[in-house]
Amino acid sequence: MRCYRVGGSVRDELLGLPVHDADWVVVGATPGTLEQLGYRPVGKDFPVFLHPQTREEYALARTERKVGAGYCGFAFHAAPDVSLEQDLARRDLTINAMARDEHGALIDPYGGREDLEAGWLRHVTAAFAEDPVRILRLGRFLARFAPLGFKVAPETLALCREMVAAGEVDALVPERVWQELRRGLMEPAPQCMIELLRNCGALAKILPEIDVLFSVPQRADYHPEGDVGTHTLCVLAAAAHLELSESARFAALVHDVGKALTPAAEWPRHPHHDKNGEPVVVELYRRLRVPRQCAEVARLVTRYHLSVHRASGMRPGSLVTLLERLDAFRRPERLEAVLGACEADFRGRGGSPEQIAQTAERVPYRAAAAIRQAYAAASPVSARTFVEQGLRGPEIGRAVREARCQAVAASRDRSKFG
Known part of the structure; x- marks a missing residue:
């Protein structure tokens, strides 16, 4: 032995x-x-x-x-x-x-050692083609080692394309897809996994909602980096740079799927893509059987990322409404994941994914600061106080909301006058 x-x-x-x-x-x-x-x-x-x-x-x-x-x-x-x-x-x-x-x-x-020194991800034998999970694993290793200069060997990429054409990827079950995808999202360069899957044709099979984004244009003044798919890669790079959680990175991946539903006549604008994207994300995470925490953060970011971006200019009542819609008072643990994904969206523009991944934060993301300040002010407000005062039914909800709005306004005044 x-x-x-x-x-x-x-x-x-x-x-x-x-x-x-x-x-x-x-x-x-x-x-x-x-x-x-x-x-x-x-x-x-x-x-x-x-x-x-x-x-x-x-x-x-x-x-x-x-x-x-x-x-x-x-x-x-x-x-x-x-x-x-x-x-x-x-x-x-x-x-x-x-x-x-x-x-x-x-x-x-x-x-193997020679390929390590040369920076190649290369299959061992043609038996690689017998297991479609290996395409996902290849993407995951590329997401891990691309920052070290690794690339996929041309013959391995060609073999992956042959596997997709032969229908091997069609046999993947949702649980295994999610298992490999979530691990790839947590690597230093998750955008490279998505790029590899797209280059070999697997993305259209596994995540068609993401694959289609690479053919959808955007306004160049807001998104000089290019189409929606390229922006998504940039947002993933920013999410990794910010060292965000798994749920935030998944939300960063899917947040703009609603733009694929915009009629071509309206391009490059995408009105209501936040609302349009919500049911698409719900269907996507149900199909992949994504865990509840990741799924809900993805839904909230898709639906409310535009509202979050506008938070620094909101009135106290609008901030409280946004916090309520984000379910921040009942599930505060989700708030940071939502804000992290929105910050990645804010930073994932204006350059290539590689440039974004290597660039430190250039300007503060004031929207997140405004929401955190509002939550800190409003969250101590308790319904129990008003129950003890004798209020009942809808009166309690109205009193809680009014107290929260007043708390946010007072907090803003204190920070303004210091």
């Missing part, structure tokens, strides 16, 4: 990045062998075990064979005679198909 450290830990070590988790491949053993040594089985589809001390994952060397459509259509074979090279051959990218033996020697049968 021989154990090899494989995959991401070897890759990140060679890149000089922190190594958080290590995965291992075991050659020359059976499940019974590992269980006798105290390893605990955890794999459902193929033999994976947890080390009795380190709790790291140890998988038996295995091969795989395509037997059906989609990413679930595989038969796995794990046996003592499967070699390390055979196991590495089934991996997605050459940079993930390296190993170190017990002495620390690098084992690199598919040129």
Whole structure:
């Protein structure tokens, strides 16, 4: 029995990045062998075990064979005679198909180190085409490593296009799409994942609501960066630069989908795209089965991002109304995600995604400051105070609202006169 450290830990070590988790491949053993040594089985589809001390994952060397459509259509074979090279051959990218033996020697049968040094994301073998999830994973790795200068190898991009044309992407299930998409959104350059999916044709299959935006023009005085799709990439770059949460980044991705519904006769203006976009986003997040927190933030940002942008010029009553519509008093934890996505929208214009990702904040986003100040002033107002005064029914709601408006007005006066 021989154990090899494989995959991401070897890759990140060679890149000089922190190594958080290590995965291992075991050659020359059976499940019974590992269980006798105290390893605990955890794999459902193929033999994976947890080390009795380190709790790291140890998988038996295995091969795989395509037997059906989609990413679930595989038969796995794990046996003592499967070699390390055979196991590495089934991996997605050459940079993930390296190993170190017990002495620390690098084992690199598919040129992973050379591709690391040259900055290429390249498939290991043609078996890459058998699993459509690998297109999403490729996008995720591009979103992670593009800031380091990595690009997708031309032959790998061509293979992805062939996979899309063959209908492999059609077999993806919503849960898996969301799992990979959410991870890609949290990488340093999430816009690169969307660009890759679009370049190979997968975006039109997975997120057609986003793909269509690249053919929709906008007013150049507001959006010199280009069409709505390009603006969306810029907003994602800004969201990553601002280190926003997952829910805020998803909202940044989908916030302008309503512009695809604007009649061409009205271009490049997009009146009511906020209202028009709300049902589109609802359908999108239901289809992908997006978690409730992300889904609701995306809906609120899509519907109210224009209102948020105008907040610094609003009267106290309008600010309270906006806070109510954002459900800030009942669910304050969503407010920062909404404001973060709106700030990314504010900053995601005027340059390329790369320029925006590398540029610090140039001017303050006054709208967010106005809303935070209004919320801080209005949120302490409690209905209990008016119940104790004897008010009932609708009278309570009217009194709460009036008190909140007065609190916001007083706060504004204090900040004005200081």
